Amino acid sequence: MVTKQIKKLKAYIDEIKASPVKVWEIPLGNKVKKDKYYAMASHVYLSDKLGISKAALQGATSAAHSYVPLMNELNEILISEGILIEGTISSALELRRTVMIWWKSLSDEEKFDLETHGNSISFNKYIKNWRGGKDYEIINELAEQLNNELIVLGALRGDYIPVKEREQLRDKEFIPKQKATAQRWRDLELISLESVEDLLAPDSSDEPFVQIKQLAAHIRASYSAKSSKNNFRDAYNHLCKFLLKNNIATTSFLKDILNEYLLVRFNQDYIIPLMDNEEMSPATAPSIISAVRIILKRAKSLKGLGFHGFIDVEMAVKGRVTESYKPYIKQERDDINNAIHESIEETIELLSPYTKVGSGIYPLDNRGHLLLGLATIENARFLFENNLNCSPVYYHTAKTNEEKGFLKIVGKLDVGLHEIYKSWGVLSVVDANVIAPFVFRLAQITGMNAEPIFDLNVDDLVLSHEITGKPCLRYWKERSTGEKELHLDLFEAKLQWLSKKQSVEVQKIFEGVVNLTANIRKDAHNSIKGRLFIFKSSGQKTYGEIKSFSELKNTTSIYSNFVSRHSLQNAAGKPLKFSISRFRPTFVSEMLEAGVSIREIQLMLGHSNIETTMNYLDKLDFNRIARAKLNEALTRIHKRTIVPANDNSQSSDFLENPDRIIFSTPLGGCANIFSPPDFIRSMSSYNQGQACSQYNKCLSCENVMITVDKLPMLFAMQRDYELLMQRNRIMDTPYGYVIEENLALLDEMLNPKKSDFSIGDLEHAKRLSVFEETAIVDGVTA
Template structure:
């Protein structure tokens, strides 16, 4: 990296002395200094930095960026247009995360390095670096919590420990949803005219308190200490349990009755929902009691609909299920989520009778110590419940005793499990509730799943190659191959062709066309007179349109020779899929668009 005859200080000074107004003024890398152009870019940033501490930050950031690029690309010459892209800061963020996990740097310093590199990338844009126009901003590193607790998926051992604790408490609190059964225990305390039959002495037992509960209190528990004094019956009940030295809440719980539903009781169900769906915490906060859909009308699959908060605090208008953000669920997920919803709704039923209209449909409502009914999000109450849960089940990081349960770690763990199980990227996209594949791929890269994902993709490609080779071998063995006389309609990747051996003259005129061979010019299918498009083809076409638009959004494909093909196909797709132009009904198009979520395509260009 350094010149043989210059110190680092002299090298920085030399680069700063050069006048730079555009990218072309930057020096080129040389074999002895492969990162010299990158260093010159950082030197340009030094010119605008006055304080010594900031100047030190710029030089230190260069060292980390240089190490990261060398780890990624080796010793090759680094030209900025070939290495800078919209993911440059995201990738550096992931590298810094590894440095933190290995205790090389602190979270706070990682934020300084990331912020400094952001400024340097803005400088590269100002200098009009070719092919570099914008970049994505990753989130900052948490100042007060270790990154291992915020981002890292749980290990198998940690998952097992947390799952056992969650399931234990779910089983414990689910019992409180069962109807109370009359026992008939105890001696009559009052006669029919409410005259006392038993003396108030030490001979009174908890069974006598049970008689009062079943025969005079209508099997309704006392929910706070004030209620213990508001009637003659309740005062008698209180005197019995006081003499027996038991707290009223503990007594009722021993009878299978909860006196108050707090965040403590809801927490295991909340954590279980995070665990089995992989949803964002904010989306789970916003769930309402009718947001679980057993069978989506378009797909027949279970899903959760949730409503993102707008910046002005208003919720998206509840038109119907198609206007909501959807979290698709597998059948097994659907069953677990349904059980969670049913149990939580039963546990909180008495609260819904008392609370305001604005809270009545919230899934996560609970009672504070002062008797006030609240709902999530309430980070203070949630943090307290997690702390109590962790303490009760002894769930702490064994290495340093820090807290282990972080709501932000359940989603990465969910994704990690999917990748390990070989679930396709498209399925992961659907299960994570992402609108498009691009968002999913960004998530995998930012959270360091890229290597796992690429490994899975490589395995699938090998499998496809083997299957394709096997299929070709079988095809050669067929005694009745397809011939030009086979004029029956055949399915293509986009639609159905009336006669794949007799394409129109425009295709026959192409250099790639071989007479007597089936047509394979699929990028011209939509404009071909042989094409037959039915309702069953529509999901594929919607998926094709979706992936074309993603490619346009995230690349400069329209500036390439393929751009005209994409523009032409999008225009044809518009005539087929636009309700105002299409021969298909609006209902057919709407259903097909939702089914397209399950379709993986290859954009034909």
């Protein structure tokens, strides 16, 4: 049988030698073991055409010594015909082969009739995937060659000047301006940029947003390719247009421009509308987004800037993304939740010890060959249980006759190797698709973005923080100098605070992943050994390499595999647009639906300022139910605190305090400051209709003892009083006077210029006040 197949392959090669043009008919495939050449004749095509197994053509059988020389001979013909080219990947060469076959099939008359645009052939009208191939230099060279042939034929003009160049010729100052612009970028690239002190002063509108330009130039300096440098120039130009569109002054400082929503808004309000209006191609948008992302990451490492991070966006290479930051709807959430739980439970079950079933018989002869009729799944399992020590074996690791015999049986079956292991309850490989559901679960229950999740270490779960006593996840940050990672202190590091219920679920994830990756973690490189989410690559080029999720450049395939495996669909019945980025707005949406207060949402999102949380709720695209819940909550709050504008009667209803507004002090709370007890009413200092004359007077009493440990609560009170003044018309009510009075008292104690406490104590207390809740006005800040 083998001899017959070898003769068939040799006859095919002889046929090609007799007529070399036929070699153009052979599609190209990726070469696994690359030397000077990255492509080769397609094994799939030859297998289908000649009826020879792919394994044989790949040299993976005992007859490899017969097939390999013939395959090498065939590839040499491809090289001699100019189909295979050194250092060029298969996808570029395959597109080039397709174009050449098409071109050779055309007569001169047909070439004259080809559609053209801008004195160039409209290749995309005739060649599938032409647009994607334009990124390959070899394809651009081919296009130029074919256009030149049409010029020789007279089908295209030889003296044609592109429209853009014509416009430039009209402008005599264009070339000098272009040179001056290029020189300016080169000058900026040479400026050292380590801290805010190195930034240029934005004092001229002639060079808008110069500090952003300086960042982009600094990054450009590390790239040698012209196309990469141009990406950052274009990103800067688009970012400028976006900022101008939002009325940001061109002389603004970098610190006043950057915020955590910048990339999200740039994508949603600028990039997507451009694609909708077909003013930007879907192929260009990802490059612009990526360049802006890199600029923002570089800004994070700039000393003294105080820019700690941003909400990232993900954009597919093809097509526009319009749903990446919308919450999942209820049905989608249920389906995703079921899929995640099903995947995790299935994986955890596979960690259980293997149970032997004792089926099958030994299927090999004394030379290790399969006996006739014994290539069955039961006999493969016999070998697995009795000769392979119940341990998975793979095609690239098989050494013994039993291991090779086992794989021969599996190769004859319709089921894949990993699927067979899985059906037996054996976890064969801990790859990215196995770990992914644990990543998704963590994003689902915490609302964290992908980047901090990918960067988590195994010891980043803190069940009881040393200062606050609250459970949290730590973010870790690398030094800008590239040294080992540095764990920052409480107020400089990023922390994701967790509820008790969340911490239980997060602990399960940590324990599950640590247990799941135990065997591969010991072989991982020291740089990623401590990462929580690591996996063993099952990719063709990187098979067996242990990697961290933080090393992944593209997670699209992981998302699509998850969607496909669980048949996840949107409301329209189409494949779900799934990504980690959608869990954060979904997380907030679910909290709003559950009636969780804005203050708690602030804590869960890790925002140090409640204004940031309010902006987040306002800017991101929440679904209808979440918006209704938010409006309902805000309406309820406003009803409690706002006096209608047309109410000029100064009603005394507030004296009864029907809404139970409670004003608190560090010592206790007053249920109604306008209705004091009789012994207060009888005092000469009390005026009917005004707040209790003794309310909060302990703070101003000369005998009161305020200790350092009380300062965080006092700062929290000051913060929430000021928040009331900003967000409500409560200052137009009689309560306004009380707030002003209390703020004046607090200022005496907390203002460094007036306080008896040290500046260090005050600064430390102000930081700790982030974790204090005052309930100054019930329902507003609680």
